[in-house]
Amino acid sequence: MALVFRDPLRLLLLLPVLGGALAAFWWAGRARRALTQAMGVPATIGRLLPEETALRRRLKAALQACGLSFIVLALAGPQWGVELVETAAPMRHVVIALDLSLSMLTEDVKPSRLEKAKAELSLLLEQLRGNRVGIVAFAGEPAVFCPVTMDIDAAKQILQNVKVDALPRPGTAVARALDLSAAALERYPGGKAIVLLTDGEDTVDGPARVVESARRAGAAGIQVIPVGIGTPEGEPIPLKGEDGSVLGYKKDASGGTVISRLGEPSLIEAASVSGGTYYRSSLGEVEASEIASRIAALERSQAVTGHSQRYKNKFMIPLALAFLFLLAELLVPETAPRNGRQGGGISYNDGRSGEPRGARLP
Known part of the structure; x- marks a missing residue:
């Protein structure tokens, strides 16, 4: 000793x-x-x-x-003997909810909605260093892809590797993704936000359920910040092979080609009822900096970042x-x-x- x-x-x-x-x-x-x-x-x-x-x-x-x-x-x-102590730092907590439904393959924004969302998130995550970030991905059901963590590089790696076929159930469950994201944040104090990247078409529970989930998140002190990916005019949803070639386009039950359009009304209302702000994805991803600034304005809380050894006084x-x-x-x-x-x-x-x-x- x-x-x-x-x-x-x-x-x-x-x-x-x-x-x-x-x-x-x-x-x-x-x-x-x-x-x-x-x-x-x-x-x-x-x-x-x-x-x-x-x-x-x-x-x-x-x-x-x-x-x-x-x-x-x-x-x-004088010091001798060691003890474990918690290390803490002021930070904010953010969950990114990313749409992995088939409609995210639509190419009304280039190269596709999903790739556009990844580019947005890559810029955003760089500006969120020093905060805790988690990832929830969703299609017909949501799933936690990355628990809330300070490891921004790990979060970026996960986001770069996600694909639309990563979740088995088809559909777009935006409301359920908000509920799961809010649950991942509820135990943390201070400023919290959900950054939702989607084309806005909730095909599972409907737009009213999206607004209700956002309202509950806002009541829990969580801002919902939706980012609409796509255009109101929309385009057909391509069906691609393993080599990336287009094999055709998604059809509805009557055999007509499905046109996927950006559904903004429910996203705008979701932001409003939770105290957040709605953004539409732009060519230069300038909204990433605006979102980071908005998150930076949230209240910071002391959060445990790990443990360290120190000598006993x-x-x-x-x-x-x-x-x-x-x-x-x-x-x-x-x-x-x-x-x-x-x-x-x-x-x-x-x-x-x-x-x-x-x-x-x-």
């Missing part, structure tokens, strides 16, 4: 402390001898003044020097020893009591003559 000091340079104070104590002891002894010589014959003064022993004076000086030395040791901050031990040594120095008398009664520094015989010892009447 290694002994270390938080501020070892303070140990240099031992030199002036001990040197000063030694000098004070020497000076006091010299002054005492000079006073004795000035008052008269040393043998006579020794009988008139209270007896002092050199041993007691040395003991008191040693106790005082030890007490002051332990105070210096306490100031240097033990300054109380030398401080307690210093107190004991200084207390002992105060309790040790400097003078030794004389045998018999004392009166004005003159000792009397035991009533045999009534004459003070060492005094003669003329």
